[in-house]
Amino acid sequence: MIIAKFMAVALIGYLLGSIPFGVLVGRRSARVDIREYGSGKTGATNVLRVAGKKAAVIAVTLDFLKGFLAVVLAGLIFKGDHSLTGSSLWWPATSAQALAALAAIAGHKWPVFLKFHGGRGVATFFGGMLALCPPAVLFGGGVLILTAVLTRYMSLGSIAGAIGAYTVLIPLTILRGGPIEYLAYALIGAIFIIVTHRDNINRLMAGTERRLGEKVKMGKSLPSVNP
Numbered sequence: 001m002i003i004a005k006f007m008a009v010a011l012i013g014y015l016l017g018s019i020p021f022g023v024l025v026g027r028r029s030a031r032v033d034i035r036e037y038g039s040g041k042t043g044a045t046n047v048l049r050v051a052g053k054k055a056a057v058i059a060v061t062l063d064f065l066k067g068f069l070a071v072v073l074a075g076l077i078f079k080g081d082h083s084l085t086g087s088s089l090w091w092p093a094t095s096a097q098a099l100a101a102l103a104a105i106a107g108h109k110w111p112v113f114l115k116f117h118g119g120r121g122v123a124t125f126f127g128g129m130l131a132l133c134p135p136a137v138l139f140g141g142g143v144l145i146l147t148a149v150l151t152r153y154m155s156l157g158s159i160a161g162a163i164g165a166y167t168v169l170i171p172l173t174i175l176r177g178g179p180i181e182y183l184a185y186a187l188i189g190a191i192f193i194i195v196t197h198r199d200n201i202n203r204l205m206a207g208t209e210r211r212l213g214e215k216v217k218m219g220k221s222l223p224s225v226n227p
Helices: 002-018 021-030 044-051 053-077 092-109 122-132 134-151 154-176 180-196 198-206
Strands: 083-085 088-090
Touching: 002 053, 002 092, 021 044, 021 053, 044 053, 053 092, 053 122, 092 122, 092 180, 122 134, 122 154, 122 180, 134 154, 154 180, 154 198, 180 198
Parallel strands: none
Antiparallel strands: 083 088
């Protein structure tokens, strides 16, 4: 039974993560397929460059909620479940929540609805982290925003923010006795974000990375979408 629940949690998280909000918002607000411009990714940064600020805010909020809801639903599915492991009590809910959050990130990166070509999962990572440990999001999010504002490189801000969230979670886990699964989620998520930004890292080193505020050259728009 518990294995079936873990499988359900992973599937729900993945399907939530697979919802291509960036593409949907781009089509709705600017009548374009954002995958055909800029980085070709489906995340909010590319939405910003292609469809503007309002569309980007909507996209980042919805992508954020994917991670958050995946964790909340996992907690509800495993509510009250526990088992004895040796002399200690194990609460599988914490493992399920971390799994759901990771599955949501995987869904955003490899969405089944877009032939497994999505975004980098930054907003979804922080959404899952908010449900797991809000203080880590406050610190990591602050690092992300500060770095992005000072350098105008969203990619650098995303990497720094993910590392910041993981770093601050280490003392929080030790001092507050938080679940080790949450720390593992932060570590895996941070590594994932760094790896998915490897092309950005190469451009940063070469001095050719796009800065915030830079627009992309647009082509033909999509046919009008009915309300």
